[in-house]
Amino acid sequence: MLNPQRSLSEVPKMSAANQVERAVMEEEFNWLLKEEVHSVLKQLQDILKEASRRFSMPTTGLDGQVKQESFVLGSTTMDQVKGVLTLQGEALAQADINLKVSKSSQVLHFQFRDDKQWKLQQIQDARNHVNQALQLLSSRDESYRFKTGAEVNKLMDAVMLQLARARNRLTTPASMTLPELATSGLMKMFSPPMPGDVMVNFYINLSKLCLAVYQLHVLQPNATKNFKPAGSSVLHNPGSTFELNNHRFEVSHVHKVECVVPWLNDTLVFFTISLQLCQQLKDKISVFSSLWNYRPF
DSSP states (O other): OOOHHHHHHHHHHHHHHHHHHHHHHHHHHHHIIIIIHHHHHHHHHHHHHHHHHHHTOBOSSTTOOBOOEEEEOEESSTTSEEEEEEEETTEEEEEEEEEEOTTTOOEEEEEEOTTOOEEOHHHHHHHHHHHHHHHHHHTSOTTOOOOOHHHHHHHHHHHHHHHHHHHHHHHSOOOBOHHHHHTSGGGGSEESOOOTTEEEEEEEETTEEEEEEEEEEEOOGGGOTTOOOOOOBSSOOTTOEEEETTEEEEEEEEEEEEEEOHHHHHHHHHHHHHHHHHHHHHHHHHHHHHHOSSSOO
């Protein structure tokens, strides 16, 4: 049983200790809101400005044009496909492709028409999300006074959402159906025009620029009894079927080749570091919010 006299005598001491602890925590928390939050925001801005710069690095020339970079495609399919891709910021400026046809060993050569460039939507979207994150951060300059931890958390959540979306655009290529690929504007980019039994697709996967080449053959009417068209996919497998303009096709061969784009890897690293900084700041805020309940954090 507790001693009433003892407990009563200790109440003032405990209250005083609590008051001192709270005062110290209050001072630390105010310092966090006034100083450290802005220090983290500055770090985030510096990192994301560098990430944004990677998406459109200009040449040193006076015209300020985004520089072109050429990458040789590496093959894992017995050199059926070879080529060089030229990237200019978010656009594929040129694609020079050689395809060895499986049946005849004939080599087909295609390249982009001189008046055409292909926008890589994944890169464009990722850059837009980075710029939205930068806008959020710049809306709270050093003169801004954060009043609560909840306000900081709200900003961090909004920034982290944009960064997660930017990263996801580079790590998660869009799924497409085979008819969507066949009727894509990409098929009109080449000179000479691609034959009707070849389709291509370009996409980003992490730090790699990928090219998928599909060779097709027309299915005979008597071979389509159990016809089941394929759904959406990033990369379709041999044997996948689809229907277009009252004709049914089957994918006979699939070739995937890719090249590493170093600056894409840089941006993914920047996203990871930035997300970690945001989460660390949220964790510091939560430490204070869990230690006392008398003040909304």
